[in-house]
Amino acid sequence: MGSPRTSTDYVIRRGERMARVWIEDRAGHADYQAAMEKWQAAKKAGSKRQPPGRWRVRWYGPDGKPKAKTFQKLPQAEAEKQTLTGRLDKGSYRDPQSGKAAVTVVAEEWFGKLRKQGRRTKADYREILDSYVLPYWGSWQVAAIAWDDVSTWVDELCEKPGKSGRKLGAARVVKIYRVFSAVLKHAVKSHRIAASPATEHDLPRRDDDDDHVYLSHEQLEALANAAGEYRLLVLTLGYCGIRWGEAIAAKGRRLNVDTRRLRIVQAYSDVKGKLELGPVKTHEKRSVPLPRSFAEELRPIGDAAGADGLLYTAPEGGPLRYSNFRGRIFDPAVKAAGLTELGITPHKLRHTAASLAIAAGADVKVVQLMLGHKSAAMTLDVYGHLWPDRLDEVADALDIGRNAALEKLRAQLAA
Missing domain, CATH: 1.10.150.130 (Tyrosine recombinase, N-terminal domain)
Incomplete structure (x- = not known):
């Protein structure tokens, strides 16, 4: 092999694999000399391709496998050697070939x-x-x-x-x-x-505000009444804040009227036109609260569904499809209730549930649990503007402290 080389050794201590980076001068290598002869002949014939690289950077990666890359000029090879050594030393090394993956x-x-x-x-x-x-x-x-x-x-x-x-x-x-x-x-x-x-x-x-619709109690009741036999489903969406897929997957055994809770553990998903039953989004199983009067109204449909039956079904039985419900029931109910201009949808009733809960005094953790958000930060990002900012309370408290201090100063000056 006979040709001189400069070398840099990179050692990973504490018993780990040793990797080396060095520059090899290929001038005396038979394969390089043969490649140069071919290049010179091609150049005489008019070829404009670059000559073969004389300087080869060689190294062992962290996996112990040998790597190599050739350069025409020594400064180029030295720069590459320095770069590779630094990356190996810092643990930021990436195999150049792996980056070619499509x-x-x-x-x-x-x-x-x-x-x-x-x-x-x-x-x-x-x-x-x-x-x-x-x-x-x-x-x-x-x-x-x-x-x-x-x-x-x-x-x-x-x-x-x-x-x-x-x-x-x-x-x-x-x-x-x-x-x-x-x-x-x-x-x-x-x-x-x-x-x-x-x-x-x-x-x-x-602009999330443009996407959100917040119905009042009166508007929600009007919409529910206009939905006919699906009145209770609309109220469930508007007061519990559960997702559509969770609502149509709710079963009788998960409704507890006495404790006023509805347990959410599964949801239907429409996957390429087929309804599939699976876990709830983000796997956040939860129990949502029911207003007392509303809970009592749910008792008959819970009894009729039985333990394993769905609370809300299509007219012919089985789970409701969103497109059918919206086209045949919900959109006509929106029009009948005089809410067309609001752009309300079954999914957007979640926003109504959140706004009514916040107006009733619910804190962020309660709303997070009810909606099944992954974190309270997410709930605040979406609905933070609905909570009172309490800035006036802070200002009033500061006034009390300042007035007390001023009164004390006046008393000191008077003395």
């Missing part, structure tokens, strides 16, 4: 490892991958994606129509971005890239 490969690997998400959420992620992420990014190498590339893509999501032909809403753009960001986070965790370029991007912000 986004499609990484995305499928990420999706296959999802464990905590429900079927509806996974189906939504799948749709986002197939419709928005993979068509754009699928053939890209993960290491080739720059921050500016992601920013350009976000701009396109905001400006161009989505798969439906309509402009994407802000919430949908954010969700698509977060799925892509999760894929790149997986690329970081699997040591394909050192850092994700899908971070710290300005995303569109929706």
Whole structure:
């Protein structure tokens, strides 16, 4: 092998594997000399390709496997050697070859490892991958994606129509971005890239107040009465704040009129047109409170359902489908109750439940439990503006303290 080399040794102490980084001069190597002869002949024939690299950086990665990369000039090789040594020393080393993995490969690997998400959420992620992420990014190498590339893509999501032909809403753009960001986070965790370029991007912000509808007690009662035989279902949605899929999965044995509680442990999800029964969102099983008069009204349907029967069913039996209920029952009831201008939907009755509970004096933890939010911070982010700010109470308390101090000073001056 005979040729001189400069070397840098990198040692991982405390019994761990030793890795080395060095530069090898290939000038005396037979394979290099043969490659140079071919290049020179090709150059005479008019080829414009670059000559073979004389300087080879060699190293052992943390996995103990040998790696190599060639350069034409020694300063280039020395810079690479220094970079590799530093990354190995800091634990930030990534195999350059792993960064060549296509986004499609990484995305499928990420999706296959999802464990905590429900079927509806996974189906939504799948749709986002197939419709928005993979068509754009699928053939890209993960290491080739720059921050500016992601920013350009976000701009396109905001400006161009989505798969439906309509402009994407802000919430949908954010969700698509977060799925892509999760894929790149997986690329970081699997040591394909050192850092994700899908971070710290300005995303569109929706006005949550425009999306929320808060009915009064009178409006909720009018809507429920207009819903006919599904009056109690509307009241359940409007007073308990449970999700649609949770409401249509509620069973007789989970209703306790005496304690005024409805236990929420399962939910139906519409996955590609098929209703599937599974765990509640974020796996937050909970008991929701029932107003006393409303609880008594539920007793007959609980008795009729029996232990394993559904409290609310379709006319022909079985679970209710959202589209059927909304088209045949809910939307006509909204019109009959004179609430068309509010844009109310069955799902938005959760907002009514939250607002009525807060107005009744419920604290943030109670509302969090009732709605099944993962954290109180999430509840405050969505409904924080509904709680009294109590700023006047603070100002009044400060007045009391200040007036007492002033009175004391006046007494001292008078003496």
